[in-house]
Amino acid sequence: MLLLMLGVLLFALVHLYPCFAQAHRVRLRARLGESRYKGMFSLLLLVAIGCIVAGWRSLYPMPLYFPPSWGPAAVQGLMPLAMILLCSGLGANHFRRWLRHPQLLGVLIWSGAHLLVNAEARSLILFGGLGLWALVSIVWISIRDWGRVARPEASWQGTLTSLGLGLVATVVLIFGGHGWLTGMALR
Numbered sequence: 001m002l003l004l005m006l007g008v009l010l011f012a013l014v015h016l017y018p019c020f021a022q023a024h025r026v027r028l029r030a031r032l033g034e035s036r037y038k039g040m041f042s043l044l045l046l047v048a049i050g051c052i053v054a055g056w057r058s059l060y061p062m063p064l065y066f067p068p069s070w071g072p073a074a075v076q077g078l079m080p081l082a083m084i085l086l087c088s089g090l091g092a093n094h095f096r097r098w099l100r101h102p103q104l105l106g107v108l109i110w111s112g113a114h115l116l117v118n119a120e121a122r123s124l125i126l127f128g129g130l131g132l133w134a135l136v137s138i139v140w141i142s143i144r145d146w147g148r149v150a151r152p153e154a155s156w157q158g159t160l161t162s163l164g165l166g167l168v169a170t171v172v173l174i175f176g177g178h179g180w181l182t183g184m185a186l187r
Helices: 002-020 022-032 034-058 071-086 094-099 102-117 121-145 156-182
Strands: none
Touching: 002 022, 002 034, 002 121, 022 034, 034 121, 071 094, 071 102, 071 156, 094 102, 094 156, 102 121
16 A cells, blocks of 8 residues: 555655746756756656556455445546546647646546545556545645636647547547556446
8 A cells, every 4th residue: 555655645746846846946956957857757747657556456446435426427527528538638729728637637527426436445546646646636736727828829739639538538538448558448
C-alpha cells in the first residue's frame, strides 16, 4: 500500500510543483537548463508511474464500500467524455476555450467514474488521489490565472480532432487496450 501511496503522492507533487513553487521552478530551470529540467521532471514521473504500477499489482483488492448499482452504466457514459477531454489538452479547440482545463477535468471525470465501479482500498488511493490532484490543480491554476490569461483560440478542426481521438481511444480501451494496459479486460 505504501508504494502505491508514494507513487500517487510523487506524481501529484511533481505536477503541483510548477503551480505552488513558480519562482523556485524558474530558478531551477535557469540553473539546470531547459533539457535537464525536463529530463528530471520526466524521470520523476517515470519513477512515480513505476511505483503506482508496482504498488497496484502488489496489493490484493480489499473492499471498502458497496458501489452503486448504476455505477457500470455511469462509467459507460462518463469514460468517453473523459477520454475526449484528455485528448483535448493540446491544440486550438473549443474544449480548451470553453473549459480552460479539459485534461484535468478529464482526469477528474476518469477518477470519479472508476470509483463508481471499483470499491477497494487500492482504487480509492489511486483514483481518489489522482482525482484530488486534478481538483486542486484546476482550482489553483484558475485562481492564479483569473483575469490574466486570455481564452485560447479555437478551431473546429482541432475540436473534431480531439473528439475523434477521444472516441478512438475509448474504442481501443474497450476492445483490448484496457486489458493490456491494466490487466483488467473490459469485455
